[in-house]
Amino acid sequence: MTPADAAEVLALCAAFDLRTIGEADARAWAYALRDVPLDDDTRRAVADHYGVTEKRATPADVRRIRARIREARIGAAHPVYNGNPAETGAQFTERRRAQLAAAADGHLPPRSITQALDAAPPAAVLALTAGVGRSVDDEPRPYITPEQRSAVRATLPNQRAAMPALAVACPVETCRAAPRRLCKRGAGIELRITVHGRRRDAHAVQFATCPECGAGPGQHCNAPEPHPARIRATSVEDDEAEQHRIARLMSAPPVPRENRARHTAGGMRP
Structure with a gap:
């Protein structure tokens, strides 16, 4: 985050808490959030903070809430990395991080664990479950003749x-x-x-x-x-x-x- 980006974040905060903003404030926030980009997640973190409290937001609040937003997307997407037997440890780390980043950015849609693992029940099991349950008025039949x-x-x-x-x-x-x-x-x-x-x-x-x-x-x-x-x-x-x-x-x-x-x-x- 640059000082100009930090100034935009502070302007959003000032819309809620009416703080005054100076160049020193922008530089300090930019240094505290130097590894955090200015994106929609950062802006949402500010809005979420003032949606539940009247206290002034700090760089720590913005960082914590932004991380929670992104972790929620990862949990909803259930990213599964199948791996490659021929890849190195460094390649695995890089590809896994890229997958998690894509999930955090919202590029992977929410899905269940079954969908993520592609573990749909076999057709034979689905055919059996289709016959489960009957009306209480049905005549019970013996198991065998x-x-x-x-x-x-x-x-x-x-x-x-x-x-x-x-x-x-x-x-x-x-x-x-x-x-x-x-x-x-x-x-x-x-x-x-x-x-x-x-x-x-x-x-x-x-x-x-x-x-x-x-x-x-x-x-x-x-x-x-x-x-x-x-x-x-x-x-x-x-x-x-x-x-x-x-x-x-x-x-x-x-x-x-x-x-x-x-x-x-x-x-x-x-």
């Missing part, structure tokens, strides 16, 4: 398929497990490999025809309890049909459990 579920289940331990009685609710007073829910013992522990006998009987009455008395599905035997042959008939039913039935049951949403809020200090409340 019953046939696919049966094929997968055939490769797993056949615990659920070996308990077809889970299709009905447990009639035991201390259990009352809903369909598709495991039976529980008195301490609330789930029975994972068996069910209560009365639930097994209820399943036989619901789905099997009794070979002894001829009672059809849904009809009770002519005895206080289902005949053993009727219970055996349900245990030897066709494996493929059983897997399809369990797959359909598992694809339906389960009965929601009752939620209870917990106090932060401990205990339960309804």
